Amino acid sequence: xxxxxxxxxxxxxxxxxxxxxxxxxxxxxxxxxxxxxxxxxxxxxxxxxxxxxxxxxxxxxxxxxxxxxxxxxxxxxxxxxxxxxxxxxxxxxxxxxxxxxxxxxxxxxxxxxxxxxxxxxxxxxxxxxxxxxxxxxxxxxxxxxxxxxxxxxxxxxxxxxxxxxxxxxxxxxxxxxxxxxxxxxxxxxxxxxxxxxxxxxxxxxxxxxxxxxxxxxxxxxxxxxxxxxxxxxxxxxxxxxxxxxxxxxxxxxxxxxxxxxxxxxxxxxxxxxxxxxxxxxxxxxxxxxxxxxxxxxxxxxxxxxxxxxxxxxxxxxxxxxxxxxxxxxxxxxxxxxxxxxxxxxxxxxxxxxxxxxxxxxxxxxxxxxxxxxxxxxxxxxxxxxxxxxxxxxxxxxxxxxxxxxxxxxxxxxxxxxxxxxxxxxxxxxxx
Amino acid sequence: xxxxxxxxxxxxxxxxxxxxxxxxxxxxxxxxxxxxxxxxxxxxxxxxxxxxxxxxxxxxxxxxxxxxxxxxxxxxxxxxxxxxxxxxxxxxxxxxxxxxxxxxxxxxxxxxxxxxxxxxxxxxxxxxxxxxxxxxxxxx
Numbered sequence: 001x002x003x004x005x006x007x008x009x010x011x012x013x014x015x016x017x018x019x020x021x022x023x024x025x026x027x028x029x030x031x032x033x034x035x036x037x038x039x040x041x042x043x044x045x046x047x048x049x050x051x052x053x054x055x056x057x058x059x060x061x062x063x064x065x066x067x068x069x070x071x072x073x074x075x076x077x078x079x080x081x082x083x084x085x086x087x088x089x090x091x092x093x094x095x096x097x098x099x100x101x102x103x104x105x106x107x108x109x110x111x112x113x114x115x116x117x118x119x120x121x122x123x124x125x126x127x128x129x130x131x132x133x134x135x136x137x138x139x140x141x142x143x144x145x146x147x148x149x150x151x152x153x154x155x156x157x158x159x160x161x162x163x164x165x166x167x168x169x170x171x172x173x174x175x176x177x178x179x180x181x182x183x184x185x186x187x188x189x190x191x192x193x194x195x196x197x198x199x200x201x202x203x204x205x206x207x208x209x210x211x212x213x214x215x216x217x218x219x220x221x222x223x224x225x226x227x228x229x230x231x232x233x234x235x236x237x238x239x240x241x242x243x244x245x246x247x248x249x250x251x252x253x254x255x256x257x258x259x260x261x262x263x264x265x266x267x268x269x270x271x272x273x274x275x276x277x278x279x280x281x282x283x284x285x286x287x288x289x290x291x292x293x294x295x296x297x298x299x300x301x302x303x304x305x306x307x308x309x310x311x312x313x314x315x316x317x318x319x320x321x322x323x324x325x326x327x328x329x330x331x332x333x334x335x336x337x338x339x340x341x342x343x344x345x346x347x348x349x350x351x352x353x354x355x356x357x358x359x360x361x362x363x364x365x366x367x368x369x370x371x372x373x374x375x376x377x378x379x380x381x382x383x384x385x386x387x388x389x390x391x392x393x394x395x396x397x398x399x400x401x402x403x404x405x406x407x408x409x410x411x412x413x414x415x416x417x418x419x420x421x422x423x424x425x426x427x428x429x430x431x
Numbered sequence: 432x433x434x435x436x437x438x439x440x441x442x443x444x445x446x447x448x449x450x451x452x453x454x455x456x457x458x459x460x461x462x463x464x465x466x467x468x469x470x471x472x473x474x475x476x477x478x479x480x481x482x483x484x485x486x487x488x489x490x491x492x493x494x495x496x497x498x499x500x501x502x503x504x505x506x507x508x509x510x511x512x513x514x515x516x517x518x519x520x521x522x523x524x525x526x527x528x529x530x531x532x533x534x535x536x537x538x539x540x541x542x543x544x545x546x547x548x549x550x551x552x553x554x555x556x557x558x559x560x561x562x563x564x565x566x567x568x569x570x571x
Contacts, residue, residue, distance in 0.1 A: 375442045375475075375498045382440035382502040382547070383531070384470055384477060410475050412444050414496045 003118035003150070004111070006259055007314045014315070017259050018053040021287035026050045026059070029293050032077040035070060036060075036295065056262065056285060061271060061296045064097060067238065072098040078291050087138045087237055089336060099138075099237050100291040106145070108288050112243035112257045113146020119248045119255070119312075120206040120231045122176050124151030127203075129174035131165060131183055132211065132334075134158040137403075138241030139211055139334065143178045146243065152176065159183065166191045170201050177207040180334045181214045181222050185365035188225045198227065208233050210242060211334035212367075213322060219252075232321055238297055239284050245319055250311040253318035260288050263317060264296070265305055268326035279304045281326045282319065300326045330360060330426065332404050333367045339425050342371065345401050349394045354379070357416045361429040369406040371398070374413050434557040434567050435503040437485035438545070441478040442498040445471055453478065453497065460491050465571050466536035466545060481536065481545070481571060503550065505557050506543040508566035509535065519544060519565050526559045528552045536571065543568055 002008060006017070027047045029036040039060040040046060049058055067075060076083065084103050088096040101109065122128065128147040134140030140158055147154045155172055157165050166187050169177070177184060184207060191198065204226050209219075210233035223230040234254050235242035244261050245254035256263050265280040266273055274280035282299045286292075302324040305317050330337045339358060346354050355374040360367055373394070381387055391408045398406045417424045443449045450469075457464065466481035482488045485501055492499055507519050523530060523546075531547045548556050560567050 377493070377498050377500065380440070380442050380498040380500045382438075382477065382479070382500055384472060387442075387475070387477075388472065410442070410444075412442060412496070413498050415444070 001118050001121060001123075002313060003115040007115060007255070007257070007316055009259075009315060011315065014259060015053055018262055018287060019051075021259075022053050022056060022262065022285065023047070023050055025285070025287055025289075025293050026295070028077055028290075029295060033075055035066065035075055053262065056264065056296070057273060059285075059296050061283065061298050062294055063298050064238065064300075067097045067099075068095060071095045073100065075294075076100055076291055077293060078102055083291050087141075087241065088136045089237055096136075097238065099241075102290040104288075105240075105290050105292075108260055109142060109240050109243060110145045110149045112240065112260060113142055114149040115257060116208060116231075116233055116243055116246040117146050117150045117152065117176070119246050120176060120208050120229065121249070122147065122150050122152050122206070126150075126152040126175045127155065127172055128152045128176045128178060129155045129157060129165070129169050129172070131157050131159060131177070131179035131187075132242075137335070138235070138237045142235070142241040142243060143208065147176075147178070162187055162190045163194070166194065166196070169204070170196065173203045175203050175205045177204055177226070177228070179207070179209065180211050181209040181218055182212060182333065182362075182365045182367065184209060184222045184226065185218070188222075189364060198225070202226070204228050206231060208246070210234055212331045213324075216252075234319070234322065236299060236301075238294060238299075239286055240289070244284065247321075248310065248312040248314065251318070253306055253310075253320060255310070255312075255314050255316045255318050256305075258316050260286070262287055263305060263319065265303070266298075268298075268300075268302070276305050276307055279320075279323065282322075298326075300329055302326055328426065330358070330428070332360065332369055335403050337402055337404055341402050342398065342406075345397045346371070346373065346394060349390075349397050355413075355416060357425060357427060359427045359429065367430065369404060371406050371408045372411045372416055373408060374416055375410050376413050432503065432553065434505045434561070434569060435553070436481065436506055436545075436568075436571060438502045438504045438547075439480045439482065439485055439489060439492070440500050440502055441480065441492065443476050443478050445474055445476060450478070453492070456491065456495050457482075457488070460488075462488050462491070466534070468534040468545075470532070479534075502547060503553060504545050504547045505553070505560075506536075506545050506568040506571055507560060508543055508568055509541040510565070511541050516544060519546075519560070522559055522563050522565065523548075523556060526555060528556045528559070543571060 030047045082102045083100040085101040088098045130143050132139035132143050206229040208231045219230050232247045233242050235244040245256040247254045262285045264283040266283050268281040282301045282303050283296050285296050286294050301322040303319045303322050307317050357372045359370040394408045462482050468479040470477050533546045536543050
């Protein structure tokens with residue numbers, strides 16, 4: 001099943017769409033945002049230099065910092081009365097990244113999410129259990145709208161409350177599950193602990209999983225334990241949210257909806273293009289966004305592109321499941337976190353630079369975050385209560401600023417591992 | 432400050448061998464321990480020590496990579512009769528002084544109660560006790 005026949009267009013036809021949309025987008029950002037105008041001027045280019053999609057490499061890159069520098073609405077190209085939705089993700093210095101959508105942007109988001117659900121065979125006969133978090137995070141509402149668009153019945157259960165979710169999936173007869181892969185496994189574990197017979201009790205047939213890096217082994221485990229088709233979804237709020245690409249049932253590669261989001265692979269250091277089939281950093285240009293168009297956005301995700309035909313009939317370019325990061329971004333239960341953000345919170349809590357280490361590990365199928373903090377003479381106090389309060393206030397600030405739950409552990413000075421004198425900041429035991 | 436006895440409070444993690452790491456350093460440096468008091472949570476604890484020379488012991492432990500802080504406490508001699516502890520507590524409570532923590536030490540005679548109060552109340556507390564019949568110690 002294909003939602004929109006454009007997904008199966010011939011190469012030339014697609015390039016024509018991309019070219020005209022790119023020209024329009026470039027014109028838009030050049031005229032409406034001083035940020036892009038300055039960047040274009042610096043590089044000595046004007047919109048007239050962009051005649052087709054092949055000219056895209058002439059354009060400047062943009063990065064997450066650009067969004068932060070222009071917080072909150074500096075890169076928007078429409079007045080706020082045209083913006084119908086805002087989403088945001090956690091930020092380094094207490095300032096989050098904000099993204100906005102016009103009515104037309106919402107239509108595009110619904111459209112690409114409808115394509116995703118159709119890839120997973122979802123129709124109005126289906127009951128979609130959506131366990132992605134609802135709120136500022138784009139996951140919950142993004143999946144929700146797409147499922148509604150294809151006419152399915154949506155259960156907006158959001159995250160948490162595992163046992164109740166398992167009960168609802170069983171009682172409502174959910175046929176499609178949308179969640180992070182680790183939460184899907186966590187629910188399976190909870191269900192089997194409760195002695196529920198999977199084959200008899202659940203009607204689940206397919207799942208749309210994403211928002212966190214997932215090994216091949218983990219995907220196979222999710223597919224096997226639930227006995228379902230595994231569809232991987234990819235997206236990021238800076239581009240649209242979930243719905244940039246998704247895998248069909250014929251392969252593990254993800255079809256990118258390139259009539260809306262134009263992908264390139266570049267060398268993360270030099271920015272030079274990398275040929276198809278080779279890994280590099282994924283760069284995306286939004287071709288239809290109105291509120292917040294973005295030019296050549298460096299996602300930080302490492303992947304490769306394939307243009308070989310797919311059995312499903314879709315002709316759109318496919319990307320490999322993300323294999324890593326070009327920077328030190330961590331993904332904790334679907335939430336993006338940079339070590340510098342954690343450092344900032346720690347420093348702010350006590351007004352001191354403390355020696356710390358971030359340890360990520362799995363408890364069952366969920367990510368757990370421990371933050372070890374060395375107790376130096378500067379924070380040593382002769383009171384258990386005060387030391388515990390310090391711990392709690394750091395935990396509280398991490399939750400408030402970065403939306404992550406962490407367990408702060410106070411450790412002795414110089415007990416954090418060092419490599420050539422420098423403390424090792426991140427230990428990821430999930431791998 | 433009169434009656435102030437310097438106590439070392441050392442941060443330790445709850446794991447095997449932590450205490451011996453400290454006691455070995457102390458014994459190697461010929462430091463005599465007058466009192467040992469350990470309070471802990473599941474993850475970490477504070478080891479409180481009374482020694483002859485708090486400043487030089489702090490230096491030694493600092494050099495060995497421990498985190499510690501010096502706190503003023505006072506000591507009251509234990510009288511060998513029932514209600515001795517109660518007498519001291521009553522005096523402090525009559526003067527509205529809150530005790531943050533207390534423990535006992537044994538020395539050659541009867542031993543002493545060690546008290547930690549808010550530093551703002553330290554003078555007031557020792558003054559009240561000095562006036563009474565209980566015996567404050569100037570050193571241990």
